[in-house]
Amino acid sequence: MSEILRILIVDDESAMRSVVRRVLLGLQVAVSDVHVNATFELDEASSGEEALEKIATNKPDLMLLDLKLPGISGLDVLEKLAENKTEVLVVMVTAYATIQTAVTATKQGAYDFLAKPFTPDDLRNTVRKATRHIVLQRQARQLAEEKRRVRFEFISVLAHELKAPISAVEGYVDTLEKDFVKNDPEIYDKVLERCRIRLEGMRKIINDLLDMTRMESGRKKRELIELDVTEVAKISMESIQPSADQKRIVLDLRVDGPVLLRADRAEMEIVLNNLISNAVKYNRDEGRVDVSIVRDDDHVVIRVEDTGIGLTEDEAAKLFNDFVRIKNNKTKDILGSGLGLSIVKKIAELYHGTAVVESEPDKGSVFTVTLGVTEAAE
Amino acid sequence: MSEKAQGKKPIKVLIVDDDQDFRMQARLQLEADGHKVVEAENTEIARQLLVDEKPDIAIVDLMMDEVDAGFTLCYQMKKTYPNMPIILATGAASETGIEFDSSTDEERSWVKADVVLNKPIRFEQLTTEIHRLLDK
Numbered sequence: 001m002s003e004i005l006r007i008l009i010v011d012d013e014s015a016m017r018s019v020v021r022r023v024l025l026g027l028q029v030a031v032s033d034v035h036v037n038a039t040f041e042l043d044e045a046s047s048g049e050e051a052l053e054k055i056a057t058n059k060p061d062l063m064l065l066d067l068k069l070p071g072i073s074g075l076d077v078l079e080k081l082a083e084n085k086t087e088v089l090v091v092m093v094t095a096y097a098t099i100q101t102a103v104t105a106t107k108q109g110a111y112d113f114l115a116k117p118f119t120p121d122d123l124r125n126t127v128r129k130a131t132r133h134i135v136l137q138r139q140a141r142q143l144a145e146e147k148r149r150v151r152f153e154f155i156s157v158l159a160h161e162l163k164a165p166i167s168a169v170e171g172y173v174d175t176l177e178k179d180f181v182k183n184d185p186e187i188y189d190k191v192l193e194r195c196r197i198r199l200e201g202m203r204k205i206i207n208d209l210l211d212m213t214r215m216e217s218g219r220k221k222r223e224l225i226e227l228d229v230t231e232v233a234k235i236s237m238e239s240i241q242p243s244a245d246q247k248r249i250v251l252d253l254r255v256d257g258p259v260l261l262r263a264d265r266a267e268m269e270i271v272l273n274n275l276i277s278n279a280v281k282y283n284r285d286e287g288r289v290d291v292s293i294v295r296d297d298d299h300v301v302i303r304v305e306d307t308g309i310g311l312t313e314d315e316a317a318k319l320f321n322d323f324v325r326i327k328n329n330k331t332k333d334i335l336g337s338g339l340g341l342s343i344v345k346k347i348a349e350l351y352h353g354t355a356v357v358e359s360e361p362d363k364g365s366v367f368t369v370t371l372g373v374t375e376a377a378e
Numbered sequence: 379m380s381e382k383a384q385g386k387k388p389i390k391v392l393i394v395d396d397d398q399d400f401r402m403q404a405r406l407q408l409e410a411d412g413h414k415v416v417e418a419e420n421t422e423i424a425r426q427l428l429v430d431e432k433p434d435i436a437i438v439d440l441m442m443d444e445v446d447a448g449f450t451l452c453y454q455m456k457k458t459y460p461n462m463p464i465i466l467a468t469g470a471a472s473e474t475g476i477e478f479d480s481s482t483d484e485e486r487s488w489v490k491a492d493v494v495l496n497k498p499i500r501f502e503q504l505t506t507e508i509h510r511l512l513d514k
Contacts, residue, residue: 167497171403171501172403175406178410180410332419
C-alpha cells in the first residue's frame with residue numbers, strides 16, 4: 001500500500017527551504033511492519049502566519065518548523081495549533097538548539113527536534129522516524145475505528161434480535177385479552193406455547209451472549225487445567241440425549257481412550273454442546289451423529305458428523321459469523337440465537353485453532369474443530 | 379367465525395410474512411373478524427397462492443428473504459392484479475429509521491401499496507384498513 005504524506009517546510013530563508021526540498025525530493029519511506037510505502041508531497045511557507053494559513057486550507061501530515069521566524073515564532077505556531085486542536089506532527093528546526101527550547105517545544109506538542117546545521121542524512125532520518133510514527137498512528141486509529149464499527153453493528157443486530165421476540169410476545173399477550181382467544185382453549189394454548197418458544201429463544205440469545213462476553217473480556221477467570229476432552233463430550237452427549245431420542249437419532253462417540261488437553265472446562269463444554277446440539281437440531285428423524293476426538297502431537301481434533309439438512313456452499317461460507325441463521329423451509333421451526341458457531345470459532349481461535357464445516361445439502365455436515373495443544377492462550 | 383361475518387361473503391386475505399408469529403396473530407384477528415386467511419412465508423409461495431386462491435386483499439411484509447422482497451412482490455401484484463388492495467406491513471421504521479408512507483401520489487408511484495402500516499401493528503387497525511380499502 002502506498003501513501004502520500006504532505007510535508008510543509010516552514011523557514012524564512014528561501015535557501016534553507018530549497019535545501020530541504022532537494023534532500024527530501026524523491027524520498028520513499030517503507031514502514032515494512034504494516035506494508036506501507038510512503039512518498040512525499042512538499043510545500044513551503046516563509047513565515048508562521050503563512051504556515052497557519054496553509055494548514056487551515058490544506059492540512060499537512062508533517063511540518064518542519066523553524067523556531068526563529070519573522071513575525072510569530074515557531075513556538076507561537078505550536079501554541080495556535082494546540083488552541084485550534086489541529087493535529088499536525090511537528091519537527092522543530094533551529095540553530096538555537098538548546099535543551100531549554102527543546103523542552104518547551106516538546107511540551108507544546110512538537111514531536112521531534114532537528115538542530116541546525118544538519119546533514120542531509122540527519123534530515124532524512126528525522127523524516128523517516130516521523131513518517132513511521134504517522135503511519136503507525138494512522139493504522140492504530142483505523143483499527144480502533146473498525147473495532148468500534150464492528151461493535152456497533154453487533155449491538156444493533158443484537159438489539160433487533162432481542163426486540164423481535166418481545167414484539168411477538170407482546171402481540172400474543174394482546175390477543176390473550178380478546179374473546180376469540182380467551183374463549184377457545186385450543187387457540188389459547190397455542191398462543192401460550194408460542195410465547196414460551198419465543199421467550200426460550202430469547203433466553204438462548206442471552207445465554208450465548210454471556211458465553212461470548214465471558215470469552216471476549218479475556219480476563220474473566222479462564223481456568224486452564226489438564227482435562228479429558230472425551231469426558232466433556234460424554235457429559236455433553238448425555239445432556240443432549242433426550243432431544244436426540246425425541247427424533248430417534250443415534251448419538252455415537254468414537255474415541256481411543258482419554259484425550260488430554262490443557263484447556264478451560266467451560267469453553268470445552270460450550271464447543272461440544274454447540275456442535276452436538278446443532279448436529280441433533282439440524283438432523284433428520286432417525287439420523288446419526290458421530291463424534292470423534294483424536295489427538296496428534298500438536299492438535300486435538302473434534303469432529304462432529306451429522307446426517308442432517310446440510311448446507312450450500314454460500315450458507316457454509318457465512319455460517320460462523322455473528323447472528324447468522326440459515327433461513328429456509330427446513331430450518332424455520334428450529335430455535336437458535338445465531339451466535340453458537342461464532343462462539344465456537346472464537347474459542348477455537350483462543351487455542352490457536354480453527355473451526356470449519358464441510359457439507360452437502362440434504363446429506364449432512366461435518367464440523368471439525370482443531371485446537372492447538374502447545375500454546376493454549378493463557 | 380364470529381357473528382359479524384354472518385350474511386356477508388367472507389373476505390379472503392393473503393398474509394405474506396416470514397415471521398410466523400406475525401402471521402398467526404394477524405390470522406387470529408382476521409378470522410375472528412370473519413375473514414378467510416391464506417398465509418405465505420415467502421414471496422414464492424405468495425405468487426402461487428395469488429393464482430390458486432385469488433385473494434381479495436394482501437398484507438405484505440417488506441423485508442423477507444431479500445431486504446426488498448416485499449417491494450418487488452407489491453410491484454408485481456399491482457401489475458397483475460391492479461384492483462387488489464395491498465397493505466404493506468413493515469418493521470423498517472423501528473429497525474432502520476426509514477419511514478415509508480403511501481399517502482401522497484409521489485410516494486404511491488414507487489411504494490406500490492395502498493396503505494403502509496408500521497410494525498408493531500395494532501391488529502384492530504388491520505380490520506379497519508381492510509374494510510376501508512374494500513368498501514371504497
